[in-house]
Amino acid sequence: MVECRILFFRQFKIRSYCSWQWQSHSLPRWATSPTLIIFAILLLTGILGFWQEYKAGRAVKKWREMVRSLAMVRRSGDWMEVRQEAVVAGDSIRLSAGDMIPGDCLLLESKDLFVNEAALTGESFPVEKETRTGTPSDPSQEKRHALFQGCSVVSGTGMALVVKAGNDTELGKITRELQSSEPQTAFEHGINDFGYLLIRLTLLLAFGILVFNILLGRPAVESIFFALALAVGMAPELLPAIMMTTLSSGALRMAKEKVVVKKLAAIQNLGAIDVLCSDKTGTLTEGTVNVHAALDPVGKPSAKVRHYAFLNAFFESGFSNPVDLALRKLEGVSPEGFSKVDEVPYDFIRKRLSVVVGQGKNQWMITKGALQNVLDVCTKVEGENGVPKPLAELSESILIEAKRHGDAGFRILGLAYKDITGDPVINREDESDMIFLGFILLYDPPKTSALSTIMDLKQLGVDLKIISGDSAHTVRHTAELIGLTRLSVLTGYQLQSITDDALPTRASQTNLFAEVEPYQKERLIRALRAKGHTVGYIGDGINDAPALKAADVGISVDSGVDVAKEAADIVLLDKDLKVLLQGIVEGRRTYMNTLKYIFITTSANFGNMFSLAGVSLLIPYFPLLPKQVLLLNFLSDIPALFIASDKVDEEALQQPKKWNIGLIRRFMFLFGAQSSMFDFLTFGVLLLVFKVQQSAFQTAWFVESVITEVLILLVIRTTRRVWRSRPSIWLIMSGLLVITGTLLLPYLPFAYLFGFQPLPPGLLAGMAGIAVAYALLSEYVKGRFFGMHGFERVKALIC
Secondary structure, three states, X not given: OHHHHHHHHHHHOOOOOOOOOOOOOOOOHHHHOHHHHHHHHHHHHHHHHHXXXXXXXXXXXXXXXXXXXXXXEEEOOEEEEEEHHHOOOOOEEEEEOOOEOOEEEEEEEEEEEEEEOHHHHOOOOOEEEOOOOOOOXXXXXXXXXXXXXXXXXXXXXXXXXXXXXXXXXXXXXXXXXXXOOOOOOXXXXXXXXXXXXXXXXXXXXXXXXXXXXXXXXXXXXXXXXXXXXXXXXXXXXXXXXXXHHHHHHHHHHHHHOOEEXXXXXXXXXXXXXXXXXXXXXXXXXXXXXXXXXXXXXXXXXXXHHHHHHHHHHXXXXXXXXXXXXXXXXXXXXXXXXXXXXXXXXXXXXXXXXXXXXXXXXXXXXXXXXXXXXXXXXXXXXXXXXXXXXXXXXXXXXXXXXXXXXXXXXXXXXXXXXXXOOOOOOOOHHHOOOEEEEEEEEEEOOEOOXXXXXXXXXXXXXXXXXXXXXXXXXXXXXXXXXXXXXXXXXXXXXXXXXXXXXXXXXXXXHOOEEEOOOHHHHHHXXXXXXXXXOOEEEEOOOHHHHHHHHHOOEEEEEOOOOHHXXXXXXXXXXXXXXXXXXXXXXXXXXXXXXXXXXXXXXXXXXXXHHHHHHHHOOOOOOOOOOHHHXXXXXXXXXXHHHHHHHOOOOHHHHOXXXXXXXXXXXXXXXXXXXXXXXXXXXXXXXXXXHOOOOHHHHHHHHHHHHHHHHHHHHXXXXXXXXXXXXXXXXXXXXXXXXXXXXXXXXXXXXXXXXXXXXXXXXXXXXXXXXXXHHHHHHHHHHHHHHHOOOOHHHHHHHHO
């Protein structure tokens, strides 16, 4: 090392650091200031990154507008739907189950109104809300008459006056005070780990080279500039812009496939999922409910069951649902002569809906819901001649009849009634001592494409698990109809007896879950995540919000209730698994393109900056001026901006992708070492073969470094042989443009501003030859690193 250093000093006779005297009479002195040039390069880099992020952000914002929640508001005497952000103080709003509350409100009217206030209080059990009557005597009870922004309606209906909106609400104040961010995704954790790794290496290298250069007697200011330039050169300063561009490009492609991304970071998580949980409705089935039959307790068609079921659905005023829509379409029945008197809305605790209808002086309460929940409030059964019989006599035969229809694939609802003439105002407690009237059989035909879609998911490494509230017979029968046989079913009742420690294994081994309660969905999601799975969950109902938040990727549909869409990361404009298939592929493509930039940056930048630091200790001048280091970094980042539009090899999309910081670290050190080896080879050729002086050395190495960074981009962008994977046209064109510009740069009139001088043709050809040799070696090393003899090693390292 010492002998080599003495040789270099003798050869160049310890020339001064800035020996090249430029003739710059055509420009004012301030215009050629190194500080100004450095600032200009950094400004250009910042503008480039800002423009990419701004353009991508605007494009994504347009698509997000498609899934905003609406509120029913009365203005100028008319009820109309407006965006929740447009609700202002003074608006009257109408609420029903599933609605998000758009502001802090005073309740004006209510009917069995229950609200989930977990967003404010953390209490998961719904709170009943009532209108104020008279003068309040207890201020602590005022909250019972108020509604708060961010909460959601679980059941019932109401009308309220908006008192505060936006940042003036209680939720707005809390948000301003805490300024809390969303929990980080696995992708964001990976990016942070990568950033910390680079920070440690950058600080170590920059500080070390600064100390060594000062000890060697270099000018302090120039040594500081050089160390800072090394730090900037090591940092992937365009990584935020590249990530934003890549993620937003993926979001735009997904939007064209009817998948709208609300949170960009969720795209990578979507590509990483290996378990997808969903209800069977709309996934295995068409998602359209048809009424197959209305039967009495012994299984015979019944006109009374048909008519009473129609009346219950016709007069209910809660949230719209497919079952009631189907019942309202029944032919041969009419509400003529009947009027609505009262109602107890459906909720997910009772699983019943009761409506009071009147005809003349008589009133009846008609209740429909889940079969067992309806039987729980019955004491009698309608007989063949209309005379009620004790339920105990026929309960067993009723359950046998229900099982027979369930085994045939039908969803079964129970229907009951009782005469309440003279006392028609009801509440939950009135659902008792009822007469069981019969069954409603519902049918949702299976999709012909369901099996092929599930197989496509399987090929992508995603296991589909069906979580349904329907009976085990119905869920199993539907699965068998589409060709899924020999699948075990776990019921909600069985889940209650499985401990939290045992559930992760049982949940991983089971694909069909039936008779599942709402709270059990969240428990299943957390159990699957505890087993190491990356879980996606599709839900569109009121009771799906906790599971949507618990999943790695919450997925709702545009037709879902507001609370589900607000909780979701991604919204499907069409509830179809084929749509989601494209989203998963796009998530993986986005991840792979982001990883390309990280690989390229860490390998080329780390190697170049390490070489710069090392050779600066061996020669009496800096191998590149600070402004040249920054210009090198800027030019090499231009092609990288087009990585977002680059093609991804098909085999790289076949398995879930998860962040692997260990792989990045190994890749960085291996390819960085190779890059440094070629850099020192270049130094030797320049100093010992061509015997160049300072400015020629800097110019030649700059040209060679830019060319190698572009070539390494084309090599590393694929795990295939480079000639077997075609890059995007924009990547090729930008790479050719940068190489051409770099070759011409030393011959341009303003080249002196950057410390460049024209190079002889032989020297230029030598640099080009070294760059090509470096690319060929990189191709060989890449093949060894990724195991080109079989793609299994690639998957093991990347996935």
